[in-house]
Amino acid sequence: MNLNKLKSMRMDYKSALLDEQMVPDNPLDLFKIWMSEAIKRKVPEPTAMALCTSTKEGKPSSRMVLLKEVTKLGFVFFTNYESRKGIELIQNPFAALTFYWSTIAKQVRIEGRIKKVSRSESRNYFASxxxxSQIGAWTSHQSTVISSRNELDEWFRFYQEKFKDKKIPCPEFWGGFLLIPQQIEFWQGRESRLHDRILFLRTSRRWEISRLSP
Ligand SMILES: Cc1cc2nc3c(=O)[nH]c(=O)nc-3n(C[C@H](O)[C@H](O)[C@H](O)COP(=O)(O)O)c2cc1C
Known part of the structure; x- marks a missing residue:
């Protein structure tokens, strides 16, 4: 396909609006409303989010992960603690998440502090x-270089055999992270690029709401 037309590709968003008068006091409540709408409107992979981490020196990297829970405290996802992201999150426990739901012209940007979830929470989710996928978690030394696809398949067969007829334990190197938000921005696509952007900023006592220029 010819990609010369990228510059002229654009969508005009006409679907909805976002007003500071209509948002709940807690952005996690608004997030749940938007996620429910994304699911109802059949956005593909609505729980997929870009996770941005950075090294101690501030060099950023990002990749997609899946949101697995929204608690009172924040957003939970699971991964290999020894992967690139895992190491970065342990060394520099701040991260950003971005959701984009194109069907409903909505974006959510979340920034905050990272904590590991409890071992019991990771074990419970792993068991489900x-x-x-459980064997896959044992098989993959995520983010390390491997010699071939064949090597991966062989390790998969090795663990399949090892755990045959047994309950598979959650590896110590695998588990969840919780992102505790310090700010969340909700973006609603509008006509003529005059989008609505509502920012929730956590102060010591409450969430402060402001509107940002698109
Ligand atoms: C839609 C989608 C969802 C993904 N979900 C996860 C996930 O929940 N956890 C995970 O570790 N990797 C997930 N991945 C793979 C990551 O994007 C990434 O390739 C992998 O975690 C290694 O990242 P790292 O080397 O930066 O640690 C997902 C990829 C895609 C495209």
Missing amino acids: RPRK
Whole structure:
């Protein structure tokens, strides 16, 4: 396909609006309303979010992960603690998440502090995963270089055999992170690029709401 037309590709968003008068006091409540709408409107992979981490020196990197829970405290996802993101999050426990739901012209940007979830929470979630995903977690030394696809498949077969007819334990190197938000911005696409942007900023006592220029 010819990509010469990228510069002329654009959408005009006409679907909805976002007003500071209509938002709840807690941005987590608004997030749940928007996520429910994304699910109802059949946005593909609505729980997929870009996770941005950075090294101690401030060099950023990002990748997609899946949101698995929204608690009173924040946003939970699971990964390999020894992966690139895992190491960065342990060394520099601040991160950003971005959701984009194109069907409903909505974006949510979240920034905050990172904590590991409890071992019991990670074990419980791991136990709920399909068996093949559990074996996959044991198989993958995520983010390290491997010699070939074949090597990966062989390790998969090795763990399949090792755990045959057994309950598969959650590896110590695998588990969840909780992002505790310090700010959340809700972006609603509007006509003529005059989008609505509502920012929630956590102060010591409450969430402060402001509107940002698009
Ligand atoms: C839609 C989507 C969802 C993903 N979900 C996860 C996830 O929940 N956890 C995870 O560790 N990797 C997930 N991945 C893979 C990551 O994007 C990434 O390739 C991997 O975690 C290694 O990242 P790192 O080397 O930066 O640590 C997902 C990828 C895509 C495209």
